[in-house]
Amino acid sequence: MNGKEPSKGRRGDSAGAIRMRRLAALEALHPRLEEERTVVVTIMGAVAAELQSLGHRPGFFYLQHAMGLASSIGLGIAVCRPELTVVVLDGDGSVLMNLGGLTTLGRYRPSNLVHIVFDNESLLSVGGFPTATATGADLARIAAAADVPRTGRADTPEEVLDAYDRAVESREMTTIVAKVEDHYAAPAETVGFVTPLGLLENRFQFARHLETLKGPRI
């Protein structure tokens, strides 16, 4: 192979298939995400813009940049605040940039952390370059091998919601890989990927909101 990709084309297991829209999966999840003791850390780009378009809540933090660290931030919140459900909305490009972080999730596996990876097999926001999941890397298997207690794949919004509910019920840290379409149309109020909510405004609002949810000291 001389170090080259064996094939320049996509050869993910569902190449050519029609995938679910990320927005549809987010719509299915949104009622869960706005529950009072649930907080969300999401990566930037399409996920952030679409989540915000469905209705921002003070418990949503949009990590606009610092690619790869959404799961680490979620882990930090989860181990400090076991009384909350912490949902990380991640992406294939971000997870691939912090694969070691998956082993840290597997190692500490907080029972209140649900890690959802929207895998569109693409670095969409910078022009749609295929990631290694487009050529066969399987993030659910990588997460399982990193010792994340529960892992699975979801291909429809119903499967995403069902996997989410089972993750919360099980009280075991779960990584759900949701295979989604490599497509994004900027929602109203959003220019490109720049959302109306200011980055620092969101950050301070989020921290203040977590303060109001203070439970018993651990």
Add this chain to the structure above:
Amino acid sequence: MPVSIDHSRLIYDALKSHGVRLISALPETWLVHLVRFAEEDPDTILVRLAKEEEGVGLSMGAHFAGVRSALLMQNHGFLASVNGIVSGAQLFRVPLLMLITARGEFGESDPWQTEGGLVTRHLLDALRIPRDDLTAPEHVAERIAKAHVLAHASNRPVALLLGRDLMWEPA
């Protein structure tokens, strides 16, 4: 020349006295006792990292959660964390207390540590990260206190460089 248990204890106690409850670390020789104290302390959450940049995320999460934290790493780990520091802690104005072992400076006998030693302070300065040195037991508590105060007043990262003269002691 062992790593100083007493001085490590002094640093650990100072962190605790300022309310640090989460410590993330990628261990190296000089940090061995500090990491052990964190592990043995039931009131401290210790997160052992695969790569230091994760620790920036851990501290961001802890801060949002209302918990004070510190990130322990070698200077080469700091070099590996720069984007997380810039695009995470600095962009989002998060106080981040970094304790960085200053490898590669005078007295360094490991050839592989020497390049990092040349650039660490310059890089901290380029990033406008306030820094101070911990080199003697007399000033450890006071400098950790001041670093902590500045990090929280400015909502930015600060760095304390752990020096050879503090961390090592004659056998």
